[in-house]
């Protein structure tokens with residue numbers, strides 16, 4: 184047997200995934216487990232979290248659920264503490280919890296608009312701030328922020344979401360510069376259309392779906408497992424010299 188360790192190997196690592204209850208977060212949590220990591224998952228619905236924990240266990244790794252809302256400032260420090268308490272370390276942070284709302288700007292109350300920023304952007308800030316001390320002390324760490332192709336190009340009726348995801352991209356580049364000298368890698372993934380609860384309405388809308396499909400060179404929407412390889416790459420030593428990048432995983436939607 185070869186004793187060469189794959190640069191994508193996550194054995195002995197501990198990962199924290201926000202929004203890990205279902206959809207893309209669950210797929211990444213299970214993918215990290217398959218690559219060797221133990222996992223903490225954060226979301227509000229405990230039944231969803233329990234199912235992700237079960238799937239991680241089935242992949243042979245340990246997992247724990249932290250039920251909480253990423254807009255609650257107490258949740259991020261609590262989740263990071265849980266990771267260090269349970270696994271003795273934290274190596275990977277994935278800021279994936281997200282909220283999409285749609286509607287014309289004049290019909291969107293300011294509090295609804297701010298809520299989208301609070302979950303997608305402030306949530307990312309809160310968890311990065313919470314993990315800073317541990318990552319800097321150990322001189323290593325990986326942050327993977329989940330943005331969106333809607334942070335790169337615009338669609339109507341989604342000003343809050345497009346703003347939040349473009350913000351996640353800028354945040355990623357700034358923190359990447361700040362933390363690179365500490366041995367910490369910060370990058371982002373911008374998914375295109377993926378089949379999850381969040382996108383169910385779009386996929387069910389024949390006209391919208393046909394229009395989106397026409398702009399995807401690969402000819403199909405993403406399945407949650409399509410995101411896993413990129414997430415493992417950005418969470419592993421394989422990406423150590425990749426700093427502040429936004430990797431579009433979108434079947435080619437942003438290059439066509």
Ligand SMILES: NC(=O)c1ccc[n+]([C@@H]2O[C@H](COP(=O)([O-])OP(=O)(O)OC[C@H]3O[C@@H](n4cnc5c(N)ncnc54)[C@H](OP(=O)(O)O)[C@@H]3O)[C@@H](O)[C@H]2O)c1
Pocket residue numbers: 201202203204205206207208225226227228229231251252253254278279280281282283302329330331332373374375376377378379380381382
């Ligand atoms: N699906 C797509 O086509 C697509 C495309 C581009 C980008 N994205 C991004 O990918 C990420 C994952 O999306 P998804 O499609 O997997 O969505 P999803 O199926 O709706 O899952 C979202 C996850 O985030 C959690 N969450 C939402 N608000 C939260 C909050 N305030 N506090 C804690 N957890 C919260 C949800 O759990 P609870 O409800 O139990 O809290 C759930 O586990 C999001 O950032 C999204 O913007 C998705």
